[in-house]
Structure formats: C-alpha cells, structure tokens
Amino acid sequence: MIPAPFTYLRVGSVQEALDALAEYGDDAKLLAGGHSLIPLMKYRLATPKVLIDISGIAELSGVTFEGDSLVIGAATRHAIVEHSPVVKEHCRLLAYTASLVGDPQVRNRGTIGGSVAHGDSASDLPVSLLAMDAQFTAQGRNGTRTIAAADFFVGFWQTALTPNEVLINIKVPLAKQRWSYQKFTIRSQDWATVSSAVYGNAVALGAMADIPIRARDVESALLQGADISQAALLADHNTSPSSDTRASSDYRRHLARVLTEDGLREALARN
Amino acid sequence: MTTRVNISINARRYEYEVEDRTLLVHFIREQARLTGTHIGCDSSNCGACTVLLDGQAVKSCTLLAVQADGQNVSTVEGLTGSFNGLSPIQEGFRQEHGLQCGYCTPGMLMACTALLAENAQPSESEIRHALEGNICRCTGYEMIVRSVQWAAAKQVQQ
Amino acid sequence: MSLVGARVLRKEDPRLLTGRATFVDDLLPANCTFAQFIVSEHAHADIRHIDISQALQIPGVLGVWTALDFRDYPDLPGGLPDLERPPLATGRVRWAGEPIAVVVAEDRYIAADAVAAVKIDYNVLPAVSTIRAALAPDAQLLFPQHGSNCLVTVPMLDDLDRAMEACDERAQLRVVNQRCAVVPIETMACLADWNIDGLTMWATFQAPHHLRNKVSAWLNIPQNQCRIITPNVGGGFGAKIVFAPEFFIMPLLSKWVGRPVKFSQSRTEAMLQMTHGRDQEHDLEVGFDRNGRIKALRMVVTQNLGAYADPTGLGLPVLTNWMAGGCYKIAKVQTAFRCVVTNTTPVAAYRGAGRPEATYAVERLVDLVARRTGIDPVEVRRRNFIEPQDFPYETHNKAVIYDSGNFPALMDECVRLLDYETERKRQEAFRNDSSKPLIGIGFSTWIEIAGFGPNGSLEGFGHLASWESTQIRIHPDGSATIFIGSAPHGQGTETIVSQIASDELGISFDRINIVYGDTGTVIQGIGTLGSRSTPMVGSATKVASQRLLERAKKIAGHLLEASEDDLVVADDSFSVRGTPGKKVGWADVALASFQPLRLPPELQAGTLEERLFHESPNFSYPSGAYGCVVEIDRRSGKVRVAKMVLIDDCGTVINPLLAEGQVHGGVAQGIAQALFEEMQYDPSTGQPITSNLIDYLIPSAPDLPNYIAGRVNTPCPNNPLGAKGIGESGAIGSPPAVVNAIVDALSHFGVEHIDMPVLPEKVWKVLSTATKGST
Secondary structure (H helix, E strand, O other): OOOOOOEEEEOOOHHHHHHHHHHHHHHEEEEOOOOOHHHHHHOOOOOOOEEEEOOOOHHHOOEEEEOOEEEEEOOOEHHHHHHOHHHHHHOHHHHHHHHOOOOHHHHHHOEHHHHHHHOOOOOOHHHHHHHOOOEEEEEEOOEEEEEEHHHHEEEOOEEOOOOOOEEEEEEEEOOOOOEEEEEEOOOOOOOOOEEEEEEOOEEEEEOOOOOOEEOHHHHHHHHOOOOHHHHHOOOOOOOOOOOOOOOOHHHHHHHHHHHHHHHHHHHHHHO | OEEEEEEEEOOEEEEEEEEOOOEHHHHHHHHOOOOOOOOOOOOOOOOOOEEEEOOEEEEHHHOEHHHHOOOEEEOHHHOOEOEOEEOHHHHHHHHOOOOOOOOOHHHHHHHHHHHHHHOOOOOHHHHHHHOOOOOOOOOOOHHHHHHHHHHHHHHHHO | OOOOOOOOOOOOHHHHHOOOOOEHHHOOOOOOEEEEEEEOOOOOEEEEEEEOHHHHOOOOEEEEEEHHHHOOOOOOOOOOOOOOOOOOOOOEEOOOOOEEEEEEEOOHHHHHHHHHHOEEEEEEOOOOOOHHHHHOOOOOOOOHHHOOOEEEEEOOOOOOHHHHHOOOEEEEEEEEEEEEEOOOOOOOEEEEEEEOOEEEEEEOOOOHHHHHHHHHHHHOOOHHHEEEEOOEOOOOOOHHHOOOOHHHHHHHHHHHHOOOEEEEOOHHHHHHHOOEEEEEEEEEEEEEOOOOOEEEEEEEEEEEEEOOOOHHHHHHHHHHHHOOOOOEOOOEEEEEEEEEEOOOOOEOOOOOOOHHHHHHHHHHHHHHHHHHHOOOHHHHHHHHEOOHHHOOEEOOOOOOEEOOOOHHHHHHHHHHHHOHHHHHHHHHHHHOOOOOOEEEEEEEEEEOOEOOOEOOOOHHHOOOOOOEEEEEEEOOOOOEEEEEOOOOOOOOHHHHHHHHHHHHHOOOHHHEEEEOOEOOOOOOOOOOOOOOHHHHHHHHHHHHHHHHHHHHHHHHHHHHOOOHHHEEEEOOEEEEOOOOOOEEEHHHHHHHHOOHHHOOOOOOOOOOEEEEEEOEOOOEOOEEEEEEEEEEOOOOOOEEEEEEEEEEEOEOOOOHHHHHHHHHHHHHHHHHHHHOOOOOEOOOOOOEOOOOOOOOOOOOHHHOOOOEEEEOOOOOOOOOOOEOOOOOHHHHHHHHHHHHHHHHHOHHHOOOOOOOOOOHHHHHHHHHHHHHHHO
C-alpha cells in the first residue's frame, strides 16, 4: 500500500498555504495530521499531486480565548485537546470527545481541523461540535469567513470549505452547559457505529446520515416539556442511516434512540 | 519529487534524499535499516509500526518521512535499561510471556513505553485502553497486561 | 532440578524484544528487486486482455509476467485432479483478489505504480459467494468441466433413521461456522535468490522441508540446490502451510531477472490472498432420552472450499466428521460431508482446522438436549461423558481412538472455578431487574485431535511422512546444538526442546541452542502444525538424548575408570554415585569424544551426535472444560465476556507459562470468532467487504477478558513425554462456551440458537422481538 507520487510542500504561514492552493488548484490537498488523508492515499482512493503541510503553521495550533469562546487552532492535535487544562475546564464535552478519537497513537497525530475537514459522519468531533454550534473560521484569498457548524457539513466526506480555503480554527462556546457524548462501538478501537452528543438543549448524532446531524425533533420535544425517554424516541426522525457490516439502518435507528436517552440522562445528572 | 530528509533515530542522525511519498516506516526500515519496527496493516489499525516521535507514540505507517524531518524518532532498537541491557518493559514482556511470535512486539513495547512515561502506575483498564491501537494475534492480551504491570512495579522499586 | 514442568523463561525472547530478530521482509540483499501481484477486481470473470504496456514504460520496472509465461510449469501442488489451481489465473479468474500477473521493479514503490498501471479487460460472469448460491440448480459453475460446484461428496454409511426413531426425543439444529480470516500480523512474504549455485528462498512458512520438496519438484531442480529458510515467522495459525503461488513464482522471477526478488503482501492483499478458515454449514440431528442421555447423532457438513480445493481445505470436513462425537459416549454417530467451490478466497487450515467446527456442533447440540429435557447442561454433560476407565476409547470412526482423559474431573474443576452456583443465582436475580445486564452461563467440554500424527496421517495432506526429526550435536566444549524438523513461530519450541534435552543430558539450559527452519542445515523435517511439536519433536528429543547419553556415559566412565552404570549426570558434569569428588565435566567428555586416543575402543570420534525420526502410534487427544459467563446489555444487545474459565488437559506440561500462553491466544481467537470476526462478501457481486482491519473486526486489549486457567493432567500414553499438545485447544474449546452462554442468557425468550459472530445487532433483534411479543 503505497501512495501515488506527489510533491510535498511545507508552508510556514496561512498565506503561503493559500498561495499554494491557488497555484495547484484541484491537484493539491492540505495535510495536517494526515490520519484521514494518508490511509486514503495508500489505498490510492486519493491521489493529490501536491500535499501542502500546514501542521507547522504556528498560528493554527493551540487553544486561546476570544470573548466568550474557546478558539481551537485547526492543526491542534487530538491529544492536546484531550489533555488541555483549559479545554477540560471550559469545554469538557470537547476534551472528552477528543479522548475517544481513534487510539492513543492516532490522537497524538490527528488534528481537530483534519478530522472535521474530512467530513466523516462517523467521526467523533464533528458530532460534538455540531451540538455545541461551533463556528468554523475559514480563510481564503479574499479574507476569512465564519461557517456555522450547521452549515459546515454538506455531504458524504464533503464540507462547506472551498478548495481554495484553509480552515483556521474552530470556536466553541464557553457557556457551561450540561453535556454528554455517547459512542457505540463493537470493538473498543473503532469508528462510531452511532454516536450522540448532548450540549445544553442540543442533541447531535453521528453515523445517522451522510453528515452529522441535529436531532431537531428531540430538541423540540424537550423544549415542549417531553420527558427524556419520550423525547429520545424521536432521535431517529429525519435520519437516513446506512446499512453496513457493523449494523443495519434499523439497528442504527435503535441505537440513536438509546444513546440519546443515555446522553440526555447523563447530561441531566451533570447539571 | 524527492526531498533531503534528516531524522534522528535513537540519537543517531540519518540523512537521505527520499521520495516525498516515502512513509516514515519505510525510511526507518529501508533507509536507516532498523528493521525492528514492523508493518502489519495498511489502515493504522494494528500498531505494529508504532515508534516514538519526539517522545509520543505514533504509527509510522501513517506518517511521511518528510513530516518527521528534523525530529527525533525512538524505535525498539533504542530501548535500553538495567535488566541485562533491557528496559523494564522489555524485561516485563520476557518475565510475563507477553510475546509469542514477536511480530507485534516492537510496536507494543513502544506503545507501552509511552504509556509508562505518561502514567507510571496505570490500572488494568488504563493499560488495556492505552494499547487499543495495537493488535496481537498470539497472546490474547492478558499476559501483555501483566507485562506492563511487572514493568510498572519495577519502575517504582527503582 | 527438573526443568520439565518448570516456568522457564523463553530462549526466543531477547532477539524479539530488541528488534534483532529477522523476519523475511527485514532482509535486503544487494541488488534486491521487489515483486507485487496484479489481482482480479472481479469475483468471477474471463480475462479478455491484459495491457502491460504502460507499466513497462515506468522507469525501474523490470518486467510484467502473466500466466502465459508460466505455461511450461505445472499447476500448484495438491488439489483435485483437473481442478488444480494455476500459479496465475489462466483465462478465468475465480475470486476477487486472485493473482493474474506479477510485476518486478527496482523497489516496492515502483512496483506499486506498475500494478496500478496494468489494465485488464474482463468479461464479468455471475459470481457465487455462498454455499447456497453455488448449489442452486442454475448456478454459474466455477469449473464447467466438472458439471457441478459440488466437488466432493462423502455420503453417510447408514442414515440412522431407525436409531433416531427409537429415541424418546429428537432435535435438529442447523449451525454455521462462519468464514474467518487468519490474520497473522506478519503477512505472507518470501525472498528468492536463484544464482549459479542454486536457489535459496527465505519464506514465512510453517514447514520449510515440505515447501522445499514441492518447490524443487515444481521447478524440476535437485533438492540440494533448493534451500528454503524460514527465519523468524510472525504467526502462521495454519495459513502458512499453504502452497501459495508466490513461493513458486518468485524463484522463477529471480532466475529471469538475475537478481534476488522479494515479495511481501500488504494487509489488504493478505486478506484476499492468504487462505481463510472455517466456513462450514452443519445440518445436525440428535436423538436422546428423557434423562438427557444421547443415543444418536447425525452430522452433515458442507464445506465452502472457496475458489479452489486446497489440500488442507479438503481435509477440514474429514476432521470435523472424525470428531463428531465429542467427549460423549454416543451409541450411534453418523457423518457425511460435501465440498463446494465458490467465488471466494480458498479455504484451508486455521487454528484447529476442522475440530473447532466439530466441537461447536456437538456442544451446541448438548446444550439443546439440556434445554429440551430441562436438565442442567452440566448434568447432561456428566450423564454422557466417556468415563476415565473407558480409555482407550474407540469412536464411531476407526481412525480415531481417544488415548486418555478425565472429563468428569475437568467438568468439576470448571464448575468450581466458575463459581457456578453463585453465577446461576446472579443470573436469576438479574433476569427480572431491567437495570442489570442479562447473564448467561455456558460450557464447552471438548476433546480434539492433535499430535499429528501416526504414519499415514499427514501423507494425506501431501506431506512426505508424519514423523518428526531431531538431531543432537555435542560440540567439543560440551555445549549442544539441536536441529529440529519443526518450524516454530511463536510456540516457544526452542525453550521446550531445550528444557527436555537439558533434563535428559544434564547440560545446562543456556548451553543448548536449537536450530530449525533451514533445509540447508536440518536434515529433514515435517513442520509446525496440528499441535504436534511438543508431542512429536519433544518426544524425539527425549529419546535421542537418552541414546546419546548412553555413549557419553561410556566415555565418561572410560575417563573416570568407573562403570557407566554408576554415573549420574547433572549440572554439566558426570559424577560417580557414592564417590564424592569423582567427576568429569561434560566439556571434557565432549572433547574426548573427538579425540580417538581418549575414547574407549568401541567408540569412534564424533560419536556424540544422535538423530531420531520419532514416529507416533496414534494421535494425541487434548481435552478440556471451558466455562463462560457473559453479560448482555439489554438495550444494545452488546455481549461482554465477564468470566472465562479454562481447564485444559494437555497431558504432561513441559512449561506451564508457555502452555497458558498457548491457551490464552487460542481462546482469544475463539472469542473473536464467537463475537466479532466474519469474512463477508457482497452476495450479488462476490466482492469482499471486510478486506481490511477496519472492517474485519479483530479485538484489541479492551475487548477481551482475563482468563482463569486450571488444569487436569492425564498423560498421553502414546509418547514418552506424555504430552498431548496445546496449540489449538483454546480456539477449539472456546467458541461454543461463549455462544452457549449467550443462548443461555436469552433462553427465557425461547432462543435455542444464535449464529456466530454474535454481533450486538443479532442479540438486539432477539430482544426487540421478545419485548414486542410480551407487550
């Protein structure tokens, strides 16, 4: 399993990355931790001609405050997010979710930006970020724009990022909300068969559609005073889970209800 | 496209002109000729290729050599200690029969080394979860867990 | 102090722990080239055209070869007449992943580029990936010349109908023993170097001489110019005794390019090209009385062979039929089997090879009898056990005569260590408490066939013979090298053989080394397979050591001017019984053995060398009782193994640490089969859908339990060690214990069987149906 040939470019600033993207267009891919991209390249399911390594851009790494948000640089590694005292204090949901990504070796290399930019619905972080209404900052040649989590995930392995943009950071709210992240796997080290994130009154689901989605019917039922078990029964409304070797779509629907109920109860208990 | 890459492995510098697509594991095995680090899958699941990169456990089959340019890699060949030259974790695997065919072992040892550096007294559950990215097809894992516990106990004594 | 029976640390470990061991892919001789196969994208197709022109233009590509280039060479060894597997697909491909062409390049990166550049035009045919599809009346045939996808049928001698009708009750069961991928962490690899002195090939293989014999015959070269070396081997589990095409093709490529050629599979290639295991369907019937005594058992096995009949694949249902009666006294056992080809990877040995399938069938049936009669499954087992005084026990098959065992004692110990009564109470208490998991308790009392084997047994699988060899050489300083015909790859045979030889020869453990895995140095061997190394090569070494020691004592007696009958040997020296201080070191005796002037007249220089081919009068029959407690999450259906008790009887234990390790590893694979693993194909296209370690679910450390191991020992009467072998026991005994526990947990819903792997969804379906039914 060997990647097809390519040219590797290490860039030192976002501007350099943007210049390289402009120069190479569709032939280029951004590389951060590489833990989504390099396996695809080894299978030759991705064959970029140019890899632009943004992991060394200092401004893309680390955790800072900005108003009532926590700003996570896109190239911040999962292990940093998982262990960061700041993230642990101000956004437990994010730290906990990061701790369930892959395995220790993957968390030492994989980055939050790489994970969300890959746009896999069975990934952990996108689900929690969606529940938190995280804001994604993208920079292009014409400046930066902010993309709401609800608009960020577009389709199977597709995000709202254009080929000429670099994801700069992800902003999550500092507000202390009750939270939970529930991940069902058959084996310990696995992608989520289904996952469910609860943050305040928001509920998001992973692996229940092409993209991570909000369980809007659950959220409105709760707002209308439904109890947790009743509301959780609506978790699979407007979902379109696939069937694969791990689970049928029916079973995924069931798991979504179970995980959502467990998540809501756990979140409530943390209140 | 090729790039001149300079990587320190076990405190020795290795500088080679390699294709940009060269995987770190192949740089270690075929350029540096340190063949203790193995390859067991294509998908970052098995952990046989685990090495330490600037002290952190990583899967060297999912890194490019150019990404590690200028960094420090530790492999099984670099482990040393006071047990006849073996480190506590190596000796733990010997004492508790934590290996059979030995193919996954170097990756296991490096994952365990990283674990014990971070958490000198891991619980059984912490050991098992720290090793969830390493597959062994021979031992059924219990003896690997015991091996880590042996090493943890010895590290405390020392 | 005796080393046999002691917890001796392994000789093998230091090199493996330091990265100093050599596996095939670690070798990189000067001028080495790299080979890779171009494989079929389709499960079943005719090859219209292979375009290698683009691949040949890539700088560094040395050539691309197809079946045409091998037309002067025979098909691969083994298989069925006229249905053999060609080294590369000839005209038609029969599974997705079948090698079609091979590229050789300057390095593995260029080889991969060349593979991607080869274009193949196919005429796609309908594919059959299941037994049912293969046997459908209008099924697409893999071998039209044969007229059916069923290649072999061995019918029942007596249909058992009368015996069944005479029983109080009868029960039928259909079970599937699903296809598993073997997945040694080291994939297949070989390095062929054919130069003017002949061929040397390093290969990851379990039986180097076996490979040497077949490769030299295939290439039509003398065996003394065909040297096979199996260096450190990263697990085999049965898949590395298969005559894969790379072992025949790479030597020729080396000859043709005039350079060493290395081949090493990626995991994805290994998932499709290495043989798979299991894949049997069983139609079972059992007749029994109201007291739970089993009177008759019928087993009809259908073996999915995959795309070609591998010789060990053909042997799997034979062994399953042989072991159909399990550890029970059953008056009438009748068996039959048939072998079917499908558009899937060929099936061959995988740890247990035919016996896990038998054990699973019998142990599921015994639990079914318990269910139908309302008698505790432990009690049903006790009522049907072959008793200790019944050995040797002749089974329904003449080839199978159980050597020794004590099933009641195994069961008692298992029940004790499982804390059975307490677990039953916990199960009862939890059953009606929806906040608690469902508890299930399952047992498997089993016997398997190992120590392959008596003369004639391995010959059926294409081996030269069934003995195993040892050759002991004493060096002039009194250290010893023992050359063994086995080819261990994780079993710890170096340690085991050293322990045995040290005890017998009085040479210290550290002054003995073991050489194996090289046809250039080991005179002749069979290999490591069928749980045979300890009973066969261990026995060989014990007897050879005794014979060699007789001559050493003659020399020592001559040097000490004492009677050899008065000599005792220990701690690297010979001393005279009752005469303290009168002793001579092994080193001096060894030195004298090379100095004619110091030898007694009847001996000649070099006398301290002994070789022995150990033949066994029978197989050995390891047995055991395994108990499992599972906890099932009521909402997701996810199963957790909460307790796993393993009582083994492998006869004499040479090294308890290594014996336990073998059991753990086998049980881990057994639990994995019960709960996680299945090689799956898209039924409409025959495309594999679990061909990587993301989708093929191998458990890692958090997914498996700790094991509670115990032991009952009944020595094997058929070899001088009394050892039965233990390499495959765990994989044989554990799957039914787990599945019986799961079925037990779900029994109050009326569940009598659930197929492996018991993924959460299967259990959820049972639970959700039951819940709907009750509301």
